[in-house]
Amino acid sequence: MKRKLTAVSILFGGLGLGWVVFLALVGRTQAGAGGTTFLPLILSPLNYDILLDGAAFMPHVLAVQTGTAVTWKNGESSPQTITAGLGAFTSPELPPNGLFDWPATAAGIYTYTTAADGSIEGALVVSENGMADWFNGRTPAQAYADSCAGCHGADRSGGIGPALLPGALTENDPFYFDTIKNGRPGTIMPPWGNLGLRDEEIWLLLGFLRSEPEDTSVTWDMDDIQASHTVLIDESTLPITPTHSGNLDNLMLVTEREAERIAVFDGNTHTLLGRIPASYRAHGYAFDPTNDRWVYNIGRDGWLFKMDLYTLQPVRKVRVGLDSRGLAISDDGNYLIAGNYAPYTAVILDAHTLQPLKVIATEGYDPDGRWVKSRVAITSDVAPSLVGSYFIIALKEAGQVWRIDYSQPGFPITKLENVGRILHDGFLSPDNSRFYLASQEDDRMAVIDVANWTLVTQIETGDTPHPGSGAVWSANGQEYGATVHAGEGLVTIWNLADNQIAAQIPTSGPGLFIRAHEQNPYVWADTMFAASPHQIYVIDKETLTVTHVITDGLMTLHPELTDDGQFVYISDWQGEVVRVYNAHTFALVAELSGLTTPTGIFNTSRRYEMLGH
Numbered sequence: 001m002k003r004k005l006t007a008v009s010i011l012f013g014g015l016g017l018g019w020v021v022f023l024a025l026v027g028r029t030q031a032g033a034g035g036t037t038f039l040p041l042i043l044s045p046l047n048y049d050i051l052l053d054g055a056a057f058m059p060h061v062l063a064v065q066t067g068t069a070v071t072w073k074n075g076e077s078s079p080q081t082i083t084a085g086l087g088a089f090t091s092p093e094l095p096p097n098g099l100f101d102w103p104a105t106a107a108g109i110y111t112y113t114t115a116a117d118g119s120i121e122g123a124l125v126v127s128e129n130g131m132a133d134w135f136n137g138r139t140p141a142q143a144y145a146d147s148c149a150g151c152h153g154a155d156r157s158g159g160i161g162p163a164l165l166p167g168a169l170t171e172n173d174p175f176y177f178d179t180i181k182n183g184r185p186g187t188i189m190p191p192w193g194n195l196g197l198r199d200e201e202i203w204l205l206l207g208f209l210r211s212e213p214e215d216t217s218v219t220w221d222m223d224d225i226q227a228s229h230t231v232l233i234d235e236s237t238l239p240i241t242p243t244h245s246g247n248l249d250n251l252m253l254v255t256e257r258e259a260e261r262i263a264v265f266d267g268n269t270h271t272l273l274g275r276i277p278a279s280y281r282a283h284g285y286a287f288d289p290t291n292d293r294w295v296y297n298i299g300r301d302g303w304l305f306k307m308d309l310y311t312l313q314p315v316r317k318v319r320v321g322l323d324s325r326g327l328a329i330s331d332d333g334n335y336l337i338a339g340n341y342a343p344y345t346a347v348i349l350d351a352h353t354l355q356p357l358k359v360i361a362t363e364g365y366d367p368d369g370r371w372v373k374s375r376v377a378i379t380s381d382v383a384p385s386l387v388g389s390y391f392i393i394a395l396k397e398a399g400q401v402w403r404i405d406y407s408q409p410g411f412p413i414t415k416l417e418n419v420g421r422i423l424h425d426g427f428l429s430p431d432n433s434r435f436y437l438a439s440q441e442d443d444r445m446a447v448i449d450v451a452n453w454t455l456v457t458q459i460e461t462g463d464t465p466h467p468g469s470g471a472v473w474s475a476n477g478q479e480y481g482a483t484v485h486a487g488e489g490l491v492t493i494w495n496l497a498d499n500q501i502a503a504q505i506p507t508s509g510p511g512l513f514i515r516a517h518e519q520n521p522y523v524w525a526d527t528m529f530a531a532s533p534h535q536i537y538v539i540d541k542e543t544l545t546v547t548h549v550i551t552d553g554l555m556t557l558h559p560e561l562t563d564d565g566q567f568v569y570i571s572d573w574q575g576e577v578v579r580v581y582n583a584h585t586f587a588l589v590a591e592l593s594g595l596t597t598p599t600g601i602f603n604t605s606r607r608y609e610m611l612g613h
């Protein structure tokens with residue numbers, strides 16, 4: 001066969017249209033280490049690779065191997081000429097049903113249009129390995145799910161970012177290529193060219209966005225979860241004391257996002273103690289409140305690990321979903337709850353064994369009266385001694401917050417509806433009586449009475465509040481809470497007693513994370529979506545004004561204080577370093593280099609004590 005299209009490019013171009021026929025022929029095997037290998041397609045039942053029809057090239061972007069002869073077919077009723085940029089190729093005028101062959105001998109990106117008015121665009125991505133070169137072997141759809149769905153919606157219908165469906169994308173390809181590559185400075189749309197996406201990958205993503213969505217419904221049920229359960233190390237064989245010299249109350253766990261591991265530093269000496277292998281983009285953490293040995297981590301690919309902080313290794317794993325985010329542990333250390341983006345479920349597990357106990361479907365009526373299946377935006381846990389034995393989960397699209405009693409058989413759920421649109425992250429008041437939850441599309445923080453399970457009020461904040469784990473503190477005889485915003489450079493501070501805004505502080509750009517510590521006089525806020533995303537704002541807890549701005553590095557985020565509030569750790573995602581500052585004088589104390597894409601930082605004792613993370 002002259003054609004050597006890889007199967008992924010066909011899947012990727014699977015637009016209905018007879019391409020469906022190809023799918024039946026596609027071979028797909030699981031490779032050993034969890035990767036997926038796609039077998040080359042052997043038979044091509046059609047006599048073309050790209051069809052010009054209905055004023056569009058289908059697929060809009062195609063990836064092929066060097067040496068492939070690519071064939072276009074003119075499915076229009078009028079003659080057409082296809083012209084590539086930079087003179088790479090020009091077809092003769094093709095009559096209706098006419099074919100044009102071009103041997104793609106050199107690797108590169110070839111954009112082309114119909115010559116008549118240049119309005120119909122397409123692109124060809126040519127490389128040595130075809131599709132296998134891109135996204136670490138993942139499909140553009142998987143890359144979209146990993147990197148874009150969080151803001152633009154799993155089905156591309158929009159979230160805190162706009163809809164990315166063919167009908168909504170009315171500008172030309174170079175315009176959107178530029179948006180994806182360089183981001184939109186001053187908005188939360190990230191510059192993916194700086195975050196590791198190559199031009200070829202950006203073109204493939206754009207091709208994906210220009211295609212009609214396929215049915216994205218997926219299942220991952222109790223049987224699948226159980227079948228994935230794996231014991232890596234028998235806990236009874238582990239040493240009874242730590243094998244490292246670090247202070248267990250003051251470990252700093254740093255997510256190395258793209259390296260599938262967690263670097264563990266000693267917060268006393270700022271030395272690297274070791275690394276724990278994790279899964280794809282380690283995300284939520286839960287620290288066992290009853291035993292300083294165990295930490296749990298969930299990756300975005302749904303793999304949940306039980307990890308040993310004495311020996312810095314994972315001991316058990318289970319896959320709770322296909323796309324996951326939040327994780328919380330009960331105060332007694334017996335139960336875990338994980339929140340999934342796909343499928344639309346939350347999963348309760350036995351924390352000791354990681355055996356799944358209950359899968360909860362997360363769906364309901366949204367504030368506009370539509371029945372929607374919903375991603376789980378956050379999971380949290382309440383101290384039973386303060387309020388009750390509860391997990392809290394927020395249903396992103398359904399706008400509901402559910403309270404789950406883990407002390408009762410069957411884990412009964414109490415639902416609170418109409419909380420807001422596009423719920424995201426939240427945190428608890430120090431006495432756990434209130435839960436503050438970002439309702440991002442409404443630009444509000446919802447205030448929930450945890451004991452009575454009622455909506456107390458909504459605090460109007462700035463554009464798209466994003467508190468991360470949030471910040472609460474006492475000063476001036478008052479208690480305050482605060483959030484940064486993913487939509488604008490602003491810190492909003494409110495008074496916990498009356499939910500009135502106490503201060504709004506402009507910053508240099510949108511941010512994601514804000515932290516405070518009772519033994520440190522400041523509140524720390526990042527600005528990671530600013531045009532120059534390397535400023536951390538240090539705000540005085542009493543005066544509620546900016547004391548200092550740390551300007552350093554390339555893209556800094558997620559300030560986290562050590563257990564005594566003496567030092568603050570700040571990740572530089574693009575600079576691939578964590579910087580440690582004296583949290584009183586702001587002097588640089590250490591630069592922890594050799595890290596790959598560091599993002600979230602979690603201190604052990606801070607996270608044991610502060611339930612609700």
Ligand code: HEC
Pocket residue numbers: 144147148149150151152160161162164168169176179180184187188189190192205
């Ligand atoms: C953190 C949230 C966020 C993530 C993650 C994100 N985007 Fe965006 N994106 C936005 C926002 C917000 C806008 C609108 C910016 C503006 O106001 O101009 C946007 C705009 C866009 C646009 C322009 C849409 C239009 O109608 O003008 C495209 C295309 C786009 N994003 C693609 C992507 C792709 C592809 C990814 C993943 C690789 C991605 N985005 C990831 C938030 C995000």
